[in-house]
Amino acid sequence: DTGVSQDPRHKITKRGQNVTFRCDPISEHNRLYWYRQTLGQGPEFLTYFQNEAQLEKSRLLSDRFSAERPKGSFSTLEIQRTEQGDSAMYLCASSLAGQGWNTEAFFGQGTRLTVV
Amino acid sequence: SQQGEEDPQALSIQEGENATMNCSYKTSINNLQWYRQNSGRGLVHLILIRSNEREKHSGRLRVTLDTSKKSSSLLITASRAADTASYFCATSNTQKLVFGQGTRLTINP
Numbered sequence: 001d002t003g004v005s006q007d008p009r010h011k012i013t014k015r016g017q018n019v020t021f022r023c024d025p026i027s028e029h030n031r032l033y034w035y036r037q038t039l040g041q042g043p044e045f046l047t048y049f050q051n052e053a054q055l056e057k058s059r060l061l062s063d064r065f066s067a068e069r070p071k072g073s074f075s076t077l078e079i080q081r082t083e084q085g086d087s088a089m090y091l092c093a094s095s096l097a098g099q100g101w102n103t104e105a106f107f108g109q110g111t112r113l114t115v116v
Numbered sequence: 117s118q119q120g121e122e123d124p125q126a127l128s129i130q131e132g133e134n135a136t137m138n139c140s141y142k143t144s145i146n147n148l149q150w151y152r153q154n155s156g157r158g159l160v161h162l163i164l165i166r167s168n169e170r171e172k173h174s175g176r177l178r179v180t181l182d183t184s185k186k187s188s189s190l191l192i193t194a195s196r197a198a199d200t201a202s203y204f205c206a207t208s209n210t211q212k213l214v215f216g217q218g219t220r221l222t223i224n225p
Contacts, residue, residue, distance in 0.1 A: 041218075048212055056211065091158060104149065106161070107151075107158035107160070109158045
């Protein structure tokens with residue numbers, strides 16, 4: 001499978017616990033994105049990387065959220081001290097950036113987080 | 117915050133009919149993309165239209181873009197049960213995609 005891979009697919013955690021999600025993009029893709037999606041809504045942008053550099057972070061992201069892409073390959077998204085409002089689907093996408101942004105993004109299947 | 121707004125929010129039609137979904141946006145864009153999402157799954161890219169293009173076709177899909185009105189439409193012809201999904205428009209003007217709320221399409225057999 002050469003698509004975008006996310007792990008785990010599902011995560012149930014107690015409020016106050018920390019969770020970490022992993023995303024493996026398509027190997028030659030230099031851009032990697034994280035989105036959050038709640039039921040009945042469109043994906044909301046969280047952050048993106050160009051290679052290992054985190055170039056933009058949404059104001060939606062509180063200090064409890066952190067993302068890394070240490071070697072410009074896979075990425076991790078960590079949520080500290082989870083709250084019930086963090087329950088959502090977390091989507092990762094990757095793309096091969098060329099001129100501008102005229103390329104499609106490939107999405108993983110997502111990690112569904114439930115905070116109880 | 118979402119930039120695109122899809123209309124209608126939900127659409128239910130009979131198999132074989134055409135389905136039209138609309139998207140409006142607020143700021144200037146480099147391109148506009150449409151994605152499909154089956155329930156509980158990731159998004160699948162359908163088609164990309166650049167800001168200097170007015171119409172694009174891909175199989176049973178037809179997308180139009182009117183930058184003066186900041187709007188786009190997605191037409192699915194000869195719909196099939198497998199087309200049942202949520203459809204999202206996404207705009208790009210910098211380095212990220214900004215998605216709308218989506219249209220939930222149901223094809224009835």
